[in-house]
Amino acid sequence: MQEPRLYTWRNGWFRWSVLGVSGMTVAALLVGLIWLPSLQSDFTAKGVWDSICRAAGVPSEWIAQGKWPSASKGTTQVVLTSDMARAGAGDAIGRGATIAVQQCSMCHGAQGMSDANAPNLAGQYPEVVIKQLHDYKRGDRASAIMQTLAQRLSDKDITDIAAYYDSLPKARAAIVQAGEMDAPALVRVGDPLRNIVPCVSCHGGIDHKIGAPWLEGMPKEYLLKEMKAFASGARRNDSFAQMRNVVRPLTSQELDSVAEFYARREPAAGSR
Ligand code: HEC
Ligand code: HEC
CATH class of the missing domain: 1.10.760.10 (Cytochrome c-like domain)
Known part of the structure; x- marks a missing residue:
């Protein structure tokens, strides 16, 4: 006795399962790529690729601006x-x-x-x-x-x-060696309430973190420019965002006073 062939259009079971799967695929594409996205107010149909990205959860503004966050630049x-x-x-x-x-x-x-x-x-x-x-x-x-x-x-x-x-x-001795007790509080003790670590705990004085530059005697304009660049994010080459985190909460007056202090070429009179 010969067995009936399974995969042939004449086999009703086979015919209906192929039609069924195709139908479900088309329905799923319509729902996922056209109907559901069209319900979202910020949807702009720029093509199937965008739709697939949206369906996978990519925020619409990435697609709109055409830019993907880059991991390491800067x-x-x-x-x-x-x-x-x-x-x-x-x-x-x-x-x-x-x-x-x-x-x-x-x-x-x-x-x-x-x-x-x-x-x-x-x-x-x-x-x-x-x-x-x-x-x-x-x-x-x-x-x-x-x-x-x-x-x-x-x-x-x-x-x-x-x-x-x-x-x-x-250019000059470290501020703690020079005993300058008129240093701004931000330099000596930071501001615990705002989670700001004192400058001397990284830049020398109390401790020196590897990679933290010697600041004493630097031109004031330069110090200010670099701190503002860290604060705005224009400069981002500090490992672990150490400097960006310190300067972001500071007011421009505070930036000015710490820059003024570090820029001194001589310790203040009577501070030894
Ligand atoms: C947690 C450690 C840390 C603290 C606290 C810190 N800094 Fe820094 N700072 C660094 C590091 C590290 C760098 C070098 C970043 C790099 O690699 O580019 C740096 C860089 C700088 C620069 C740029 C100098 C240059 O020549 O490139 C300035 C200016 C500066 N810090 C000022 C300050 C001042 C002022 C304070 C206190 C208000 C302070 N920093 C607190 C770690 C710190
Ligand atoms: C035409 C002027 C000029 C010349 C020449 C020059 N520099 Fe610079 N250099 C600068 C300026 C301005 C900056 C600060 C730039 C900034 O804002 O990042 C700087 C920054 C630096 C820094 C970063 C210092 C710090 O504290 O973060 C280093 C290191 C440096 N220069 C090394 C050199 C070396 C080495 C040479 C010679 C091969 C050199 N420079 C030649 C102008 C110059």
Whole structure:
């Protein structure tokens, strides 16, 4: 006896199950991609792809602006290590000095002390110089001039330059060593009620966090510009948003007073 063939149009069971599945698929597409989205007021039918994204839960404003959040642009990719913070050897310092005198001193000063509003580099922690130059090189910190210059530096150039600047005397002593008790409260103790950590707990004084720059004696204009850039999010290369979180709640008066304080080149009279 021959068995009846299963998968043939003449088999009624087969015919109806194919028609049934096709029908359900069409109905599901109509409901999911046209009817349900059309009930949402912000729906704009720009195509099947948008509809599928909406159905998968993508917020409509991403599609509308045509931009997807990018994970890393403008945030740092440098991982700070204790190696970077180590003082450089004599030959590294010598090589760094040669590059610095030729390419950097017209803005950062002959001895790393800027007379213009560029940051001082004298006595800056080596890991800070290394990290910032890599951030400029990758475009994670914006500055037309520094991005162009950093692009031409090799990794070795960068560590040698950092060793050279580390070997130069700093603009002035740390505020706690100078015993300046007239420092603004934000600098000394922060503001616990607003969850603001004191500057001295990262920037030196009480403690130094790896990667936090030496600030004492920096030009006031520069300090203010950087803090405002962190506050607005224009500068986002601080690891773990450490600086953005500190400066966002500060008023412009507070920013001005901490910048004024750190910019002093001499400790206030009678504060020793
Ligand atoms: C034409 C002027 C100019 C020259 C030349 C220049 N710089 Fe700069 N540099 C600046 C300015 C301005 C800034 C601050 C830019 C900003 O706002 O990010 C800066 C920032 C930096 C910083 C970040 C400092 C910090 O505290 O965050 C480093 C490091 C640096 N420069 C290193 C160098 C090195 C190394 C060279 C030489 C290869 C160099 N610069 C040459 C103007 C200059
Ligand atoms: C939690 C640690 C932390 C605290 C608290 C903190 N900072 Fe910072 N700050 C950093 C780090 C880290 C950087 C370097 C960010 C980077 O890698 O670009 C930085 C960068 C800066 C810069 C940019 C300097 C430069 O040369 O690029 C300024 C200005 C600054 N801080 C000021 C302050 C002031 C003023 C306070 C107190 C009101 C403060 N910071 C509190 C960690 C801190």
